[in-house]
Amino acid sequence: MAHGADDSQADTRTLVAVFASPVAEFLLRYGEDLGYRTLLFEPDPARAVPGVKVAAELPDLDADTDVVVTDHHRPELGAALRDVLARPVRWAGVMGNPRHEGPHVEALRSLGVAEADIARVHRPIGLDIGSRRPAEIAIATLAGLIADRNGRPGGFFGR
Structure with missing residues (x-):
């Protein structure tokens, strides 16, 4: 049986989804x-x-x-991300296909955002569990955030 402890810092965490989408809702x-405060x-x-x-x-x-x-x-991708990166957020990421450079890179460069700030944007995000549906993508993303917050690589034990 797994036992969890109440995280006293949980009520200070904030999760911001940028742009309405089915994944954002989940x-x-x-x-x-x-x-999270959402x-x-x-x-x-x-x-x-x-x-x-x-x-x-x-x-x-x-x-x-x-x-x-x-x-x-x-x-609005570039402007929204520029504004996010101007704040001291813990983590920022963009969903998308990891085989292609994300459009956020050029969008941020065109707005004059420094390369060091562009490098703060994570892509791909979430754990690679083969998710396809919005709920699965949200679970993979949140699992990746939890792993990152806990200093863990994610994935199965012993593999």
Whole structure:
């Protein structure tokens, strides 16, 4: 039987999903279950998700905040990530195919973001579990965040 301890720091962790998407909805739902304070950053009010706390502008984010960009095709990608990187977030990542350079790199360069800041953006993100559905992608992403927070590589024991 597995035993877990209540994490007294859990209520200080924040998870921000950038851009409304099916994956973002699962990330926020499961993130709450994991003790994160959750927020959806969606600059386009027409894409707001009913029942989800949405911010049209990024709030103050601190060193205990994890940020996941869930749509790398949005035209606001560069500006949103630039604004995230201007804050002392603990972790920032962009979903996307790991076989191609993410469009965020060029978007950030075109905005004059320093290479050191661009390098802070994780891609790919999450654990490689072969996820395809939005809920599975959210689980893989959150598992990767938990592993990173705990200084672990993720994966199965003994492999």
